[in-house]
Amino acid sequence: MSTAFFYALVGVGLFCLGLYTLIVQAHLLRKILAFNVMGSGVFLVLVALAKRTEDALPDPVPHAMVITGIVVAVSATALALTLMLKLAKETGKAELAGEGEE
Amino acid sequence: MAAIFLEIPWAVVLILLPLSGAMACFLWPAVAKSVGLVTVSMLALSVAGLVWQVMEYGVYRHAVGGWGAPLGIDLYADGLSLLMLAMTALVGLAVSIYATGYFEQPHAARFWPLWLLLLAALNALFLAADIFNLYVTLELMGLAAVALSALSGSRDALGGAMRYLLATLLGSLAYLFGVALLYHGFGSVDMAILGQRLEATPIVWAALALMTTGLALKTALFPFHFWLPPAHASAPAPVSAVLSALVVKASFYILLRLWLEIFGPLGVEGVETLLGLLGAAAVLWGSVQALRQTRLKLLVAYSTVAQIGYLFLAFPLAAGSGITAWNAVAYLALSHALAKAAMFLVAGNLLRFGGHDRIADLDRVVQRLPLTVTAFALAGVSIMGLPPSGGFIGKWLLLEAALQQGRWDLAVVMMLGGLLAAGYVFKVLGFAFTQAGVPHESKTVPASMEWAALLLAVAAIVLGFLAAPLLALVGIGAPFGISEVAP
Amino acid sequence: MEALGLLQWCLDGLLGLGLLWLAWRALACSDLFKAVVLFIAFGLLMALAWVRLEAPDIALAEAAIGAGLTGALLLSALARLRAIQANGTIVIPAQQAAKVQLSRWLAGTILLSAAIGLGYAITSLPPEAAGLSAEVTANLAASGVGNPVTAVLLNFRAYDTLLEMAVLLLALLAVWSLDGLPTAEAAAGPVLDTLARLLTPVLILVAAYLLWVGADAPGGAFQAGSVLGAAGVLLLLAGWRLQPSLAQLPLRLALVAGSGTFVVIALLTLLSTGRLLAFPPAQAGTLILILEAVATVSIGVTLAALFLAAPPGHKEKL
Numbered sequence: 001m002s003t004a005f006f007y008a009l010v011g012v013g014l015f016c017l018g019l020y021t022l023i024v025q026a027h028l029l030r031k032i033l034a035f036n037v038m039g040s041g042v043f044l045v046l047v048a049l050a051k052r053t054e055d056a057l058p059d060p061v062p063h064a065m066v067i068t069g070i071v072v073a074v075s076a077t078a079l080a081l082t083l084m085l086k087l088a089k090e091t092g093k094a095e096l097a098g099e100g101e102e
Numbered sequence: 103m104a105a106i107f108l109e110i111p112w113a114v115v116l117i118l119l120p121l122s123g124a125m126a127c128f129l130w131p132a133v134a135k136s137v138g139l140v141t142v143s144m145l146a147l148s149v150a151g152l153v154w155q156v157m158e159y160g161v162y163r164h165a166v167g168g169w170g171a172p173l174g175i176d177l178y179a180d181g182l183s184l185l186m187l188a189m190t191a192l193v194g195l196a197v198s199i200y201a202t203g204y205f206e207q208p209h210a211a212r213f214w215p216l217w218l219l220l221l222a223a224l225n226a227l228f229l230a231a232d233i234f235n236l237y238v239t240l241e242l243m244g245l246a247a248v249a250l251s252a253l254s255g256s257r258d259a260l261g262g263a264m265r266y267l268l269a270t271l272l273g274s275l276a277y278l279f280g281v282a283l284l285y286h287g288f289g290s291v292d293m294a295i296l297g298q299r300l301e302a303t304p305i306v307w308a309a310l311a312l313m314t315t316g317l318a319l320k321t322a323l324f325p326f327h328f329w330l331p332p333a334h335a336s337a338p339a340p341v342s343a344v345l346s347a348l349v350v351k352a353s354f355y356i357l358l359r360l361w362l363e364i365f366g367p368l369g370v371e372g373v374e375t376l377l378g379l380l381g382a383a384a385v386l387w388g389s390v391q392a393l394r395q396t397r398l399k400l401l402v403a404y405s406t407v408a409q410i411g412y413l414f415l416a417f418p419l420a421a422g423s424g425i426t427a428w429n430a431v432a433y434l435a436l437s438h439a440l441a442k443a444a445m446f447l448v449a450g451n452l453l454r455f456g457g458h459d460r461i462a463d464l465d466r467v468v469q470r471l472p473l474t475v476t477a478f479a480l481a482g483v484s485i486m487g488l489p490p491s492g493g494f495i496g497k498w499l500l501l502e503a504a505l506q507q508g509r510w511d512l513a514v515v516m517m518l519g520g521l522l523a524a525g526y527v528f529k530v531l532g533f534a535f536t537q538a539g540v541p542h543e544s545k546t547v548p549a550s551m552e553w554a555a556l557l558l559a560v561a562a563i564v565l566g567f568l569a570a571p572l573l574a575l576v577g578i579g580a581p582f583g584i585s586e587v588a589p
Numbered sequence: 590m591e592a593l594g595l596l597q598w599c600l601d602g603l604l605g606l607g608l609l610w611l612a613w614r615a616l617a618c619s620d621l622f623k624a625v626v627l628f629i630a631f632g633l634l635m636a637l638a639w640v641r642l643e644a645p646d647i648a649l650a651e652a653a654i655g656a657g658l659t660g661a662l663l664l665s666a667l668a669r670l671r672a673i674q675a676n677g678t679i680v681i682p683a684q685q686a687a688k689v690q691l692s693r694w695l696a697g698t699i700l701l702s703a704a705i706g707l708g709y710a711i712t713s714l715p716p717e718a719a720g721l722s723a724e725v726t727a728n729l730a731a732s733g734v735g736n737p738v739t740a741v742l743l744n745f746r747a748y749d750t751l752l753e754m755a756v757l758l759l760a761l762l763a764v765w766s767l768d769g770l771p772t773a774e775a776a777a778g779p780v781l782d783t784l785a786r787l788l789t790p791v792l793i794l795v796a797a798y799l800l801w802v803g804a805d806a807p808g809g810a811f812q813a814g815s816v817l818g819a820a821g822v823l824l825l826l827a828g829w830r831l832q833p834s835l836a837q838l839p840l841r842l843a844l845v846a847g848s849g850t851f852v853v854i855a856l857l858t859l860l861s862t863g864r865l866l867a868f869p870p871a872q873a874g875t876l877i878l879i880l881e882a883v884a885t886v887s888i889g890v891t892l893a894a895l896f897l898a899a900p901p902g903h904k905e906k907l
């Protein structure tokens with residue numbers, strides 16, 4: 001198994017790990033961390049499989065996509081954190097009402 | 103003069119104009135309202151221009167940057183995109199007029215940039231031909247929608263917005279994973295090229311699963327609907343209208359496009375059946391829940407869950423019915439957008455009027471807000487699927503497709519859904535005539551708010567008379583493929 | 590060489606497993622502060638993974654944005670959360686032990702099967718695939734820059750970047766529309782103060798370098814902008830605030846400049862060539878540099894403003 005596929009599988013692992021935490025944990029900060037881990041997983045899949053080119057240089061299009069993705073992720077994280085803090089200020093806890101089930 | 107009018111790249115204008123408008127509103131918040139209204143009016147004109155252009159020249163494809171797919175990104179406008187763009191422009195215009203009366207400073211200064219960015223995202227989404235570009239527009243739309251939902255700052259609004267944010271981010275991420283798999287499987291992110299290169303390999307099944315699940319979550323298909331009622335009910339009324347009318351349709355549009363261009367030809371009956379089943383569950387469950395609600399906005403939100411189910415009923419019917427099922431979807435999406443937006447604007451009017459939206463306490467509003475109640479009644483006609491209305495045409499086409507193939511189960515579900523819809527619409531109308539137990543102090547509702555709701559509802563009814571030209575428009579570019587079965 | 594190959598394999602194995610282990614520890618840790626710190630370490634390890642995967646542009650972006658700025662946002666949010674919960678009453682949710690256990694097992698099994706399915710799908714891909722690298726190489730000369738990633742981001746797929754700048758601006762608009770958060774009184778000690786004074790000019794210089802060199806080597810607007818954002822965060826931590834006279838229109842102009850310039854150039858190219866964002870090869874390099882320069886400033890200011898999370902004029906203190 002080459003480097004590319006190894007890292008892609010690590011990416012799948014991160015995605016599923018993050019998704020599990022997202023579903024199971026109730027605290028909003030943990031959910032936000034889980035999202036970031038999931039995002040990193042998807043980016044790993046994108047970039048790792050881009051390394052399968054025949055010559056030395058990897059495919060640059062997925063690299064550009066991942067940079068876009070990282071910026072989108074930080075924007076979403078900033079918004080999510082602010083929402084979480086406003087919610088905590090209103091309700092006293094950083095969790096959604098009625099958490100614990102899907 | 104007409105020649106120049108036809109040569110302007112209206113598709114590009116549709117994207118750049120709201121972006122500029124949003125920035126202008128942000129830089130000069132004092133004039134946000136006027137700038138916003140002017141921008142939205144010009145958007146409506148641009149959509150008209152694009153429709154004219156496509157009717158003259160056929161489908162519009164613009165290679166951004168001059169590179170062309172697969173290296174560059176393409177913009178693409180066929181009949182289906184035009185329908186969605188026109189829906190966005192119409193609902194957008196009505197909601198903008200409504201918003202001028204609804205929001206005061208400082209809320210107005212926050213609303214307009216976010217709203218214009220949401221419009222830009224919607225237009226860019228409906229014009230996109232590239233699945234990664236769709237991801238970026240999805241995120242832009244999702245974040246704008248969340249920000250607009252949380253605008254009122256109340257505890258319910260913040261909770262609803264947070265739930266919405268989590269659902270939308272999860273949906274986008276699953277979708278992006280699918281994009282990654284498709285790109286690495288077939289070397290392009292352009293939908294037309296992918297449609298040509300696709301073969302039934304495990305990578306495609308994985309991408310199909312991921313993207314369908316992600317988009318179904320964003321469209322609030324049962325059982326992923328849990329985030330919709332709190333978010334749509336606690337948002338400000340014009341925002342709820344936009345969320346139910348436009349935003350959920352956008353992710354559905356993407357799912358539809360992926361289906362038509364990429365996944366459909368693979369022969370995925372299992373997934374079609376599943377989607378149809380979930381759609382049926384959504385229709386029944388959503389309608390029953392709507393009947394049980396005591397607050398108007400929650401009732402309307404659950405009605406959205408039910409109506410979305412109708413859209414998914416077309417998937418199992420599409421293979422055998424030619425384009426009838428997909429035409430039904432187009433009609434249903436458009437009429438639902440108009441009718442549901444009208445209903446939410448009505449709810450906003452009632453909220454402004456009485457300070458609450460409890461259905462049982464609607465204090466003889468039929469006398470005091472006749473325009474508003476008329477709007478609700480007309481919108482209700484479309485939602486129930488009674489003639490003459492757009493909803494009737496849509497449901498008729500869908501029923502026809504179901505009966506053609508002997509799908510009595512789906513036909514029964516549609517009938518039941520219509521009955522239940524009648525139930526909750528008449529429940530609201532009934533209370534509009536009765537006197538409340540405790541009289542409430544009433545505030546005046548600006549004329550712009552009442553008229554905006556009424557005009558949208560009337561449009562939903564007028565749609566019932568426009569079947570032939572509308573379906574001809576949708577057919578430009580054959581978005582639904584060539585029908586194998588003669589209708 | 591055999592030994593080198595084995596060494597690389599060990600390195601990759603350690604890196605990959607380290608990523609999974611750190612992610613699991615960060616997500617499962619009971620102390621939130623530890624979790625955030627582990628997440629930052631995870632981000633830095635990701636940057637190493639990007640280097641291993643020959644993606645230096647992404648490594649720079651991940652280190653600056655993914656680990657650095659996201660980490661700063663998380664730590665700041667955690668501090669504010671603790672302050673909010675210290676002031677108010679803390680509600681402890683009741684435990685539903687049995688039901689939670691069942692749903693966890695269910696989620697776990699479903700996700701495990703999903704992981705296996707996805708893994709199988711990925712390994713079924715051909716071991717060699719060019720993707721779009723051939724097209725990029727063929728058109729690189731006409732794109733105006735030498736770095737293929739910059740060429741894709743700012744020429745071939747510049748439309749995505751335009752929308753992405755809008756996303757960043759939108760995030761800030763959204764955070765500001767939520768009416769700001771209580772800010773902690775910045776009590777900057779002498780160490781932080783000196784550090785800020787020393788590092789800020791260095792960071793600005795590094796940002797300028799990354800911007801300039803991004804045309805032909807790893808770097809570019811996003812990396813430079815995030816370093817600039819880091820400088821902004823450092824200044825904010827040290828207690829510096831923008832003068833009120835600059836905080837209204839000039840600040841807004843700086844925030845909007847990146848996407849605004851993009852739209853203006855988009856319109857100009859549309860009017861002159863009839864195609865959106867079509868850069869004539871002769872002017873492409875200059876246009877890209879202008880775009881990147883303005884975008885760098887905008888991105889830096891936006892990221893710093895996202896960290897502060899309070900619109901100008903917001904007075905509420907913890």
